[in-house]
Amino acid sequence: MTDISHSFTLKAIRLPGIGLWKQANWIVRIATLVGLALVVLSVAAPLVAPFDPNDQSLISRLRPPLGFDRYKDGFFLGTDELGRDILSRCTFGLRLTFALALAGACISLLIGGTLGLVAGLAGGHLDDLIMGLVDAQIAIPMTLIALLTLSVFGSSIDIMILVLGIYGWEQFARIIRAEVKKLRQMPFVEAAQAAGAPPLRIAFVHVLPNVVSPIVVQFTLNFSNIVIWESTLSFLGLGVQPPTATLGSMVGTGRDYLPTAPWIVLAPALTILLLTFAVQILGDWLRDHADVRLRSR
Amino acid sequence: MIGPVLKVEDLRVSFGGFEAVKGVSFELGARETLALVGESGSGKSATALSILRLIEREGGRITSGAVLLENDGGKTDLRHLREDALTGVRGNQISMVFQEPMTSLNPVLKIGDQVSEVFIRHRGMSKRDALAAAKQGLDEVRIPEPARRLSQYPHELSGGLRQRVMIAMALACRPKVLIADEPTTALDVTTQAEILRLIKSLQDEIGMGVLFITHDMGVVAEIADRVVVLRHGEKVEEAPVEDLFARPQAPYTQRLMAATPKLGEGSTTREAGLETVLSVDNLSTRFAKSKSLFRKADAGTLAVDGVSLTVRKGETLGLVGESGCGKSTLARSILRLIEPESGRVEVSGQLLTGLPPRQLRASRKNVQMVFQDPYASLNPRLSIKALITEPARIHGMVQAREIRDLAASLVSRVGLEEDAIDRFPHQFSGGQRQRLCIARALSVSPKLIIADEAVSALDVSIACQITDLMLDLQQRDGLSFLFISHDIAVVERVSHRIAVMYKGKIVETGSWEDVLRHPKHAYTQKLLAAVPSPDPARRRLLDDRLEHQDIAV
Amino acid sequence: MIGYTLRTLIKMAVTLFVIVSLVFFATRLSGNPVDFVLGVGITEDDKQLLIKYYGLDGSIWTQYWHYLGSILSGEFGLSFLERRPVSAIVAERIGPSLKLIFGTMVFTFCVSIPLGIAAAIYRDRLAGSAIMIIAFLGYAVPAFVLAIVMIMVFSYWLNWLPVVGNSTFSHYIMPTIAMSGMWVAALTRFTRNAMLDVLSQDYMRTARAKGMPERVVILKHGLRNASITLLSVMGLQIAGWIAAGSVVVESIFSWPGIGEMLVRSAIQRDYPVLQFGVLSVAVAVILINAAVDIAYAYADPRIRLAKGT
Amino acid sequence: AEVTVGAANVSDYLDPGRDHSNVGSQFYYNAFDTLVGKNHDRLEMEWVPALASEWKLIEPTLMELKLREGVKFHNGEDLTADDVVFSLNRMYQATFPPYVVRSKDRLSNFAEAIKIDDYTVQVRVEREEPLWETLLNLQQVMIIPEEYTKGLTGDPKVAEDSDFEAFSLTPVGTGPYKVAEFQPGQKVVYERFDGFWGEQAPLEKATVIRMPETASRITALKTGEADIVTNIAPDQLELINADPNLKTEGSATALFHVMIMNVNHPHLKDPKIRQAMSLSIDRDLLNEALWLGKAVVPSSHTMEEMGQLHQPDLVTFEYDMEKAKSLLAESSYNGEEIVFDAFPVYYTNGVLAAQAIMEMWAEAGINGKLNVTEKWTGNDPEMMARSWSNPMYFADPFGSFGVMWAPDGPSEGAGRFNTDEEYAEMWERFRFNGDVELRNAAYAELMDRIKQDPPVLPLYRPFESWAMKSNVNWAPKKGHIPYVLDFRAGSISFN
């Protein structure tokens, strides 16, 4: 027998793609496929969408989807309150939602990650200060921050991304700080110190790569939170500017039609469901599996 | 033997597709102590857990065999017992004591609660009676102030006390069989001796059969009547303890015996040089409780208290002492991984204390450290190549294109295949990982290596390989070692000189012979007396005269 | 202990100071009430008149001074719109809000903790996966969609539940569920993970080896330990509820709560209300955090001892 | 009988003098009276005695009013000339800034009210007033008790600002209902006032509760938690009418949704651009699509409620895409972005209409951009165009167009509209002339100016609907200003 440990920690983590796919159960596989499909759909939105998402046809508003009375030819998922094609708006909405959530989550990660890393590594008063900021953020309702920011700077897409990016940074900061604090106690960090490694090297070579999995997990959480939150902003009338479609704004502004023309809300709501569902499952699965080497200790 | 109380027949246990126990059979008589020995992973715990069918919770499965418990003249096959009947057996007729006393007790429940629970469950007592019984139980295992302990939490107790609580819990219902799975591995030798003594005397009182699991041959020699040796899930030998030590039959048992360091075998070192490599002078390190704007820093603990020592070129200084006496803190203070409070540290003439950070880091190439847990001290995300050459790279001692060669030569120096350098830490066994840690230390050709419990986490045979490797390197390169361990037998084997540490102070230093053969300090004497001797003919530990006593520093 | 308390208090005060200052400047810089409802359809002269009348004519620093002064004197001013003391407004709203939060809390905990435990125990079975899938779905539906769909089904079609107000128990059902949706999902997952951690601990094995029935093992030995981890999460959760308020649920169910008030006063730039509202929410959040810290220390004997100086 | 009303919005304060919002208009008529009353059942103006039993001009600029005797306020006090003088002068000679702001645009001709004896007052105007009754019937000059108000805070002899502020939380009037409970922004509870001077109120109690969410309002009606709900969008009517237990009532409200344009914005200086912005909007299509054809699209800024001053033949505003395109081509327009501001939820179909307008503009070649914001940008020099509403505060072109577009009025004062001497002269003729024909002619001239250099486009009179239980007989009355919830005798009954 070779000397390689046969223990159950030996998993093909080094080959993320194939190895992970093989370990995944059917739910995860479905989630992966759904996720991929949505990515493809959003990338290919201009090819897939049959119409311009903002083209109105006021005379054929509120037409139901294929298979119902008053269905209008070519508008498979029906039309909305201004006679726009829901399928087209959904695909473009998905695209924008995807972009917003991704950019938002990246910004939260950047802000929260940096602060969390600094707080965790530096400790002392800097740590206190950053955690104070985190506390302050928790205590200020996010809706207020959004509202004020949007009203000062207007609700362009850039500002929207910024606002979404502020959402959840404190979670990143907390998690990363805690993780860094834990890692700092790990013998391999001490070993690096004993080897004479300077602080920056310790931060970037030894600590940072090991917080990747909690970050990935938090990222997926944050991503879907942003998707949901963006729709809540639309509900409050603070979402992206009409006529631009995001999944959230379609749901948020279409809600009044839920009793009379449910398809307006249903299609984007289901897309949101699929999107966040896929992202969540993948995130949770990553939490359970990708982190084996640290957690098994 | 008056007929077995417990009989295990052809037991097979699998974890998924992996068979951990492959048809093991043995019998345990009343009042008998049966030792189950074997290297790590040989299936000892799996066997023990299977007896109470706790293995299912760990993800294992009993695939065949029988576990028969003598019961009022009849026999109960535990393997096919219904779950509720089984819970009636657990803790009542068969009970178990586990290795880690800290983690095996529930941290959020009071001791009284955890002990009395057993009485309530199996004896149907009221809460009040159960608490009274629990107090008596604690008294039985000789816990001082049992009444007070009842309302304490596990973390408020020392390791030895915790293990006593575990034993009190296990003995509460006067079981027929006590299974003790490495009950003393996590403890100091002195505490270990107390616990072993306790088990033995209680066994005499209650008359139960004890299945004692350990990998420490010394402990076996002290306590066992008969021994079963496991390897890769199979029984390779079964014999009365005297026979086993006198005439081991199976080749594996013979190897095991040979690898077991025995106190009194003497050191295997060669002559050391004269030049002083490390000199520590009156070093003290304090852990302040907490410092903050609004609280005065209080005195805290003085973990290292005025320690002075020297290590010469090519010399190994062994540092022994019980857990928590400050060995690791001393090592860290020498490297200034913790800032010492006062004192001087010199490495080959260079004063480390007071050095600014940049120079301090540069000085690290002279002193390297090898830690206890080899897995935890290797960054799981870096390749072996990157890991073991890291110190050399930090100190600019190697060009980028030479890294591969350096890594290859390092792994071959510690006896590993060259293709290891492209793998990752989790792909190695414990012994291999410790070799990698040593390779990493060697990458900067240090003058001194501080090995902090560098072999404690390893199996005897693997530990033996590692110490041999270290001796080898010392002879070839004239390396010096500060070798920290609580295992005196290992220290004896590798050291030129030995320092004994107790409560932060060095209480005795001298050549290994002086310290081990003619101990002067009371603590050293006690320590040596507590080391189990791997010779059943010379059992000393269970001698009641060696009772616990406190030693003044 | 006194030092610790003092330190904690000063920290709280600093956090509060940061929060109120942030809110002060953010609101002032984003326009005054005369730019919003009060100013609709008036001339520039009138606008200046109102600005003066509402005391918004000084420099922002003077206003800041006044504001800080007013906080210290415990005098928080009148709402620009309602012209009554803001403390009265907040007092009127805090009750319903707390009731809703309490209901949500009870519901969330009652549902998600058993679910989380079950999901951990049956981790490898279909039941465990099913629970987690439901939990994920909870995460994927915006609260307002859930609320409106529930209203359509349980009130509009079935006429089982009332939609408006907060007078009876049945008024609480839909708002609490709508508000819980996401939290149930989150807490179920947290419970599951905490429970999974605990289930593999040595003391669980000890409890079984003692012959404890499975129920006792899980609930007494397991849950107690898991609850320590959960406690800190729950603290954040409750803080989150209070801070995020529940604008959405409050406006859908015409629930006169604090979340809705905050958003409305922010939209209309009713500074005094907004500032006092944020301040009270922040105080509540900070107090809850402190309370959770204490509870946490109390629940975990290891910390209790360490802190008991 | 009792009713519960689910309203989309409830006022933050209740003071008829200070308020002229669409939200506030709902609440005052039940609890307050004016001196001169109106027959609200009829579209035409028919003045009836209210708190004044008779009135006559004793000089061209002086009117004398005899007060009804035995009128009681809700707090039990008797109404006397002092109360009337106090109430009128709080607006005519306003010192409390919110009153100042409110009185300017419509009451600037009123100089003072004078007490003659306990039941006689005189009202003096600066110039001859053609709209005497109309302006004595205004919500802003509803009568409130003097002693009570002054005594609310501070010195009980002096009317401090804080008295008026306190009044708006605990309002007292002479109407058939007293305000028994008021939670600003949330809830108004009316109870029958037994001491009312007129016909007894039909309801013992009426509760108006805020229910901002459409689905909740409709559902509350269905579950019986509300008997009447307000603000039903046209798209919801079908759903409600399909239910045999429910019905809807609605009317094209006496209010225009308008688009205002900033004539002074650098990009919009050229009137042709604004003409094109206006001409390219197909308001009939908007009506058809968003209002199911139930709204009313005007060609001039008048309403039939204005009686003889209604000028349906005037074509000030029209749809002509071709003309819009050609005007745009002639103009200085170079494709600059024209930002159209809109409130997010305030107006029914507001954002939808705005989006549709953007498409229509695009067709004409106007590069429009929608900006949905809570902020009131009407005073902002950067503002280019925005949606707004122009209610008929009283039944006269002056009460609608006039309130906004008078010389030195709010629009000019906000810097987005200019007048000159010629305009002022036309305005004079329109405002103060006693002769209806001459007034109409002057108004037509004003409209022509507006057409040539448009600062505004009335989109339509929105069709506002209320939904209620089938057994409730209630409908908005023709003679009211918009949104009034009238529960007085003869306005509501049950079967």
Ligand SMILES: Nc1ncnc2c1ncn2[C@@H]1O[C@H](COP(=O)(O)OP(=O)(O)OP(=O)(O)O)[C@@H](O)[C@H]1O
């Ligand atoms: N939960 C598990 N899942 C899979 N394999 C396991 C599990 N627990 C133990 N094993 C494997 O079963 C074998 C026997 O393990 P066991 O714990 O009985 O060893 P042991 O002799 O007690 O070793 P040690 O001295 O380290 O405690 C080992 O190879 C181990 O890797």
Ligand SMILES: Nc1ncnc2c1ncn2[C@@H]1O[C@H](COP(=O)(O)OP(=O)(O)OP(=O)(O)O)[C@@H](O)[C@H]1O
């Ligand atoms: N970071 C720390 N903060 C506070 N006290 C500490 C810290 N590290 C160690 N101590 C205390 O210092 C003392 C010495 O600890 P040290 O780890 O050096 O002991 P040791 O001899 O290495 O024990 P072991 O054999 O268990 O490793 C102990 O009482 C310990 O509790």
Ligand SMILES: [Mg+2]
């Ligand atoms: Mg074991």
Ligand SMILES: [Mg+2]
């Ligand atoms: Mg140590």
